[in-house]
Amino acid sequence: MRSMFRALSGVAMMAIAVPTVHAQAQRQQAAAALPAAAPVADLIAQVDIPYESFTLDNGLTVLVHTDRKAPIVGVSVWYDVGSKHEPKGKTGFAHLFEHLMFNGTENAPGDYFEPLRAIGATDLNGTTSFDRTNYFQTVPRAALDRILFLESDRMGYLLGAVTQRNLDNQIGVVQNEKRQGDNQPYGLVRYKMSEGLFPVGHPYHHSTIGSMADLQAASLEDVKTWFRSYYGPNNAIIALAGDIDVATARPLMEKYFGAIPRGPETKLPPAPVPTLPAPVAETMNDRVANTRLYRMWAVPGLRETDAHNLTVAAGVLGGLASSRLDRELVRGRQLAVSAASYNQSFAQVGIFMVQMDVRPGVDAAEAGRALDALIADFIKNGPTEDEIQRVATTTVARRLGGLEQVGGFGGKAATLASGALFADDPAHYKKELAAIAAATPQSVRAAAAKWLTRPVYALTVQPGEREAYVEPGTTPAAPTAAAQATNTAQANAAPTPAAADGPAQGTRGALPPVADIRDIDFPDVQRARLSNGIELVYARQQAVPTTQAIVSFDAGQVADPAGKLGLANFTLAAIDEGTTTRDVNALAEAQERLGARISTGNDADRSFVSLFTPSPNLDGSVALLGDIVRNPAFADSEIERLRGQTLARIAAELTNPGALAARRLPGLLYGDSAPYAKLAAGTGDPAAVKGLTRADLAAFHQAWLRPDKAKIFVVSDRPLAEVQAAFERQFGNWRANGAAGAKSFTARPTQASPRIVLIDRPDSPQSLIAGGQITGLDPKGELLPEFTANEVLGSGFLSRINMDLREEKGWSYGARGGFNRMEHAVPYIVNAPVQADKTGPALASLREQVSGFLSTSGVTPAEFERTINGETRELAGNFETSGAVLAGMQANDLYGRPDNYYDTITQKYRALTPQQLDAAARGTIDPAKWVWVVVGDASQVRGQLDSLGLPVEVVPASAVGGSAAPRAN
Structure with a gap:
C-alpha cells in the first residue's frame, strides 16, 4: 500500500478462477x-535550471530562468524574514504580516486576490517558515508587467493601506488558521517539537503560527514597524522562471522596483544547534485513535555536509517504502501500523524525527524499546550501499518531477530563490543532489553516530482528554450590519481603477494593461x-x-x-x-x-x-x-x-x-x-x-x-x-477470466429532509460545517454555466462564501462551496471550519449568502468580468504539468467529452452571459433543501444551532462509524 484512499469499491462474489x-x-x-535502471548520475544530469542573475542598485537580487514551454512566468518573491526573527512577545508577526500583504496596497487598494484572479494567476499563495516569507504566482506572460507592478507596490507602497480594520480581521483569520491546525489529531505536537528541542530564547523555540495572546496584542504600529524593519528590496530575492529572459526582465525590474529605497539589513540571529543536557521523555493526551511515539534531535542546517548524510539516514531508516522501520516494526514484528523518519533541514538548524503509530493492542513501552533498539542498530551498523543508491534515485526522481513547474511552491523559481536565500547559491539544489549521491555507508553512519547518540527528546501522544484549549481574551468583533453591507457593496461593485486598467488611486499611475492572451493549446x-x-x-x-x-x-x-x-x-x-x-x-x-x-x-x-x-x-x-x-x-x-x-x-x-x-x-x-x-x-x-x-x-x-x-x-x-x-x-496478452462485475444505478438518491446533524467532538476549538443537496444536473451534460456561476458563489478565494466568513467576519481560515461531479450524480456541498463560538451565526450566514445570491443580487458585472477573464487566462497555467494534463484527459473521458474539449473551452466561456449564470445557479441550488453536518463540541455549539429553525440531531463521534443511529433531541 503506497497511497491514501479517499473511497472504496466492491463486487458481488463469484467463483474464483485458480491459475494453472x-x-x-x-x-x-x-x-x-527487470531492465537495468539508468545510473543515478545520468538522472542527476537531467536536473538543471540554468539561470542568470543581476542586482539592482537598491540591493534587490533578481534570478531569471528561461523556459519557453508555455506562455507563462512563475514569479517567486522571497523575503529574509521568518518567525526566527521575532522577539519575545511578538510571536506570529511574520506570518500575520504575510496575511496583511494580501489586503491591498496604496496604489492597488482592495484584496490582492482581486487583480490576481482577473489576470488568470495560478499557483498563487504566500507562506511563512522559521527562516523566510515568500509569495508566489504563475501568470500569463502578457500579464507580467501587471504582476510586477503589484509585487513592487506591496514591497514599497504598502503601509498606507494597512488599516486597523484589516489588522483586526487578519488577526481573526490567523487565529482561526491556528485553531484549524490545532483541531486536528496530533495537532498540538508542533508546539511540543520546537519547545522541547530548542531552549527558551532560541530563534527556533516558538512555532511560526505564534501564540493567541501575542497575536491578540498586535497593534497597528507594531506591524508597521515590523514591515519597515524587514521588507526592503535589499532583504528580498525575486526569481522569474518561464517565458522570460534577462534582456526583457532587467528593464522591467528597474522600472517597477528600482525606485524602492533600501531598508535595514536583516541580522541573522544566533542559532546554534542545541544539545539537551539529558534525555527528555514527555507524554501528552490527545483525542487520537492510536498512540504515537516520537524520537527527535536538533541537528545541523541545510548548508552542512552532515545534513545531507542525515537526509540519507532518514531515508534508509524510515523514508523509503523498503525502510528499516517498515521492514522490522510494521511488516516484521507488526508492533506498528505505520512508522517514518524525516530530516527537516532549515537554514541554521534541522530536526531529525522518527515517529511510529503503535499497533492497537501492543504495549507502547514494548514498541518504544523496539524502536530505540532499531535506531541504535542503524547507528552502529549504518546503511548499505544499495540503500543509499535507492535513496538517491528516489530523491532525484522527485526533483525531476518538480521541474515541470516554473512557479508554485516547489517549482523552478522557488528552487532558485530558496538556494540563493539560504545558501547564497541559486544552484544549491545541485550540490544537495550530488552530496546525497556521494554519501557512503561510512559517512552516513558517522553522521548518525555523531548526532543521534546525543540525548533524545521522546514524546508520546496517547488517547485521552486534551488539556483545556487556550483562547485569546477577546476576538476581533465582526463588522456591524451597516459596515458589512457597505463592505459587501464595495466588493460587488465595479472594480476600482486600481483593479482595472484606469489610473491608479495612488501616485504610480495606471496599472499596466494586460496584453491579449492566446487561447490554450x-x-x-x-x-x-x-x-x-x-x-x-x-x-x-x-x-x-x-x-x-x-x-x-x-x-x-x-x-x-x-x-x-x-x-x-x-x-x-x-x-x-x-x-x-x-x-x-x-x-x-x-x-x-x-x-x-x-x-x-x-x-x-x-x-x-x-x-x-x-x-x-x-x-x-x-x-x-x-x-x-x-x-x-x-x-x-x-x-x-x-x-x-x-x-x-x-x-x-x-x-x-x-x-x-x-x-x-x-x-x-x-x-x-x-x-x-x-x-x-x-x-x-x-x-x-x-x-x-x-x-x-x-x-x-x-x-x-x-x-x-x-x-x-x-x-x-x-x-x-x-x-x-x-x-x-x-x-497485451492479459485476458479476462470469469464474469465481470456490474454496477446498478436504478436506486435513486432519497435526500433527507432539511436538518442539522451535530457530531459531538468534545474540546474542539473549531466546528466544521458541511452541508448541501443533491442536484438534478446531468453529470455528462455541459455544466460550464453552473460551474462558472459557482466561481462567484463558493469556489475560490474571492467567492461570496469565503469573503464573508473569512475576510468580512474573520471567523474562518477559509470556506468553500462547490459541485462534486461524479459519473452519475452531482451534489452541491459547502465546507466551512469556523471558530466554535461562532458556529450558529456562521451557519446562518452561509444560508444568507447563498439565498441572497440566488434570490436578489445574482452575478454582478464586476464579478462576471473577473470570473471570465480569470477562467480563460489561467488555462495555460492550470495545464502546465503532466499530472494536470493526465487529470484533464481522464475527466474528458469519464464525462463523454471530446479529447479537444479544453481547446474549445475559451470560446464557451466567452459566449456566457451573466443572465445565463444566474439562471444556471437558480435552477440548480436550493438552500431550503439543504442538510447540514456540524462537527464540534456539543456543549458549546448545541445552543447556537437550536435557534436556526431546523431540527438538530446529536451523534457522538464514536457512533459515526456505523453502529449507532442519531438521536433526536
Whole structure:
C-alpha cells in the first residue's frame, strides 16, 4: 500500500478462477527480471535550471530562468524574514504580516486576490517558515508587467493601506488558521517539537503560527514597524522562471522596483544547534485513535555536509517504502501500523524525527524499546550501499518531477530563490543532489553516530482528554450590519481603477494593461489499442524526461457489495503488497531502484493504479506496474497485517473532523439504498473489514481489475510508439477470466429532509460545517454555466462564501462551496471550519449568502468580468504539468467529452452571459433543501444551532462509524 484512499469499491462474489501451474510459471518467468535502471548520475544530469542573475542598485537580487514551454512566468518573491526573527512577545508577526500583504496596497487598494484572479494567476499563495516569507504566482506572460507592478507596490507602497480594520480581521483569520491546525489529531505536537528541542530564547523555540495572546496584542504600529524593519528590496530575492529572459526582465525590474529605497539589513540571529543536557521523555493526551511515539534531535542546517548524510539516514531508516522501520516494526514484528523518519533541514538548524503509530493492542513501552533498539542498530551498523543508491534515485526522481513547474511552491523559481536565500547559491539544489549521491555507508553512519547518540527528546501522544484549549481574551468583533453591507457593496461593485486598467488611486499611475492572451493549446491526444483491446489514451509533454500513467478501472466505491463496504479499499491496498514473483519488500526496492512511484486507490466511480517514473526507466517501471496489476499474491500474512492497519486508519478517521463529516453527510444526501450512499463508509465499515478473506480480495480483482474494464492514460516525453510498445509487452496478452462485475444505478438518491446533524467532538476549538443537496444536473451534460456561476458563489478565494466568513467576519481560515461531479450524480456541498463560538451565526450566514445570491443580487458585472477573464487566462497555467494534463484527459473521458474539449473551452466561456449564470445557479441550488453536518463540541455549539429553525440531531463521534443511529433531541 503506497497511497491514501479517499473511497472504496466492491463486487458481488463469484467463483474464483485458480491459475494453472503453467500459467503461474509463465507469469513468474515474465516478471522475474527487470531492465537495468539508468545510473543515478545520468538522472542527476537531467536536473538543471540554468539561470542568470543581476542586482539592482537598491540591493534587490533578481534570478531569471528561461523556459519557453508555455506562455507563462512563475514569479517567486522571497523575503529574509521568518518567525526566527521575532522577539519575545511578538510571536506570529511574520506570518500575520504575510496575511496583511494580501489586503491591498496604496496604489492597488482592495484584496490582492482581486487583480490576481482577473489576470488568470495560478499557483498563487504566500507562506511563512522559521527562516523566510515568500509569495508566489504563475501568470500569463502578457500579464507580467501587471504582476510586477503589484509585487513592487506591496514591497514599497504598502503601509498606507494597512488599516486597523484589516489588522483586526487578519488577526481573526490567523487565529482561526491556528485553531484549524490545532483541531486536528496530533495537532498540538508542533508546539511540543520546537519547545522541547530548542531552549527558551532560541530563534527556533516558538512555532511560526505564534501564540493567541501575542497575536491578540498586535497593534497597528507594531506591524508597521515590523514591515519597515524587514521588507526592503535589499532583504528580498525575486526569481522569474518561464517565458522570460534577462534582456526583457532587467528593464522591467528597474522600472517597477528600482525606485524602492533600501531598508535595514536583516541580522541573522544566533542559532546554534542545541544539545539537551539529558534525555527528555514527555507524554501528552490527545483525542487520537492510536498512540504515537516520537524520537527527535536538533541537528545541523541545510548548508552542512552532515545534513545531507542525515537526509540519507532518514531515508534508509524510515523514508523509503523498503525502510528499516517498515521492514522490522510494521511488516516484521507488526508492533506498528505505520512508522517514518524525516530530516527537516532549515537554514541554521534541522530536526531529525522518527515517529511510529503503535499497533492497537501492543504495549507502547514494548514498541518504544523496539524502536530505540532499531535506531541504535542503524547507528552502529549504518546503511548499505544499495540503500543509499535507492535513496538517491528516489530523491532525484522527485526533483525531476518538480521541474515541470516554473512557479508554485516547489517549482523552478522557488528552487532558485530558496538556494540563493539560504545558501547564497541559486544552484544549491545541485550540490544537495550530488552530496546525497556521494554519501557512503561510512559517512552516513558517522553522521548518525555523531548526532543521534546525543540525548533524545521522546514524546508520546496517547488517547485521552486534551488539556483545556487556550483562547485569546477577546476576538476581533465582526463588522456591524451597516459596515458589512457597505463592505459587501464595495466588493460587488465595479472594480476600482486600481483593479482595472484606469489610473491608479495612488501616485504610480495606471496599472499596466494586460496584453491579449492566446487561447490554450491543450496537448494533442492520441488513442491506440493494445492487442487485447485495452485502450491507451496518450499525450506528449516534453518539458522533463518523465512519464506519468494511470490504469483506470470501471469499478470504484459504488461497486462495493452492501455487506462488504471497504472491500475495494482493502483490495487496492493489498495489490502492491506482494505479487506471485516478488514479496512486498522486493516490490518496494524495485521501485526505488527505478525512481518509480506506483500508487493505488479508489474514488467513487473508478479504481486505479498509477505510475510516475523517469522516462529512461520506462520499460522497467511499466514491467513492475504490470506485475502489480496482474499478479497480486494476496498472501495471508500480508492480509492480516493490512487488516490491522486498515482498522487503525478507520479508528483515526473517527477522530478527524473532516473524515467524520465525510462519513455522515452521504447518508443524508443519498439515503440508504442509492449506490453513492456507500461513500459514507470512508476507508471501510469496521465489521466488514474484520470479516474480509483472501477469497473476497481475489474475487474483486478478478471481477473488476481486469482488461475489459481497464483504460490506460499516459502523458510522457517519449513518443506514442515507444510508450505503446512498453505497455503492450506487459499488458497485451492479459485476458479476462470469469464474469465481470456490474454496477446498478436504478436506486435513486432519497435526500433527507432539511436538518442539522451535530457530531459531538468534545474540546474542539473549531466546528466544521458541511452541508448541501443533491442536484438534478446531468453529470455528462455541459455544466460550464453552473460551474462558472459557482466561481462567484463558493469556489475560490474571492467567492461570496469565503469573503464573508473569512475576510468580512474573520471567523474562518477559509470556506468553500462547490459541485462534486461524479459519473452519475452531482451534489452541491459547502465546507466551512469556523471558530466554535461562532458556529450558529456562521451557519446562518452561509444560508444568507447563498439565498441572497440566488434570490436578489445574482452575478454582478464586476464579478462576471473577473470570473471570465480569470477562467480563460489561467488555462495555460492550470495545464502546465503532466499530472494536470493526465487529470484533464481522464475527466474528458469519464464525462463523454471530446479529447479537444479544453481547446474549445475559451470560446464557451466567452459566449456566457451573466443572465445565463444566474439562471444556471437558480435552477440548480436550493438552500431550503439543504442538510447540514456540524462537527464540534456539543456543549458549546448545541445552543447556537437550536435557534436556526431546523431540527438538530446529536451523534457522538464514536457512533459515526456505523453502529449507532442519531438521536433526536
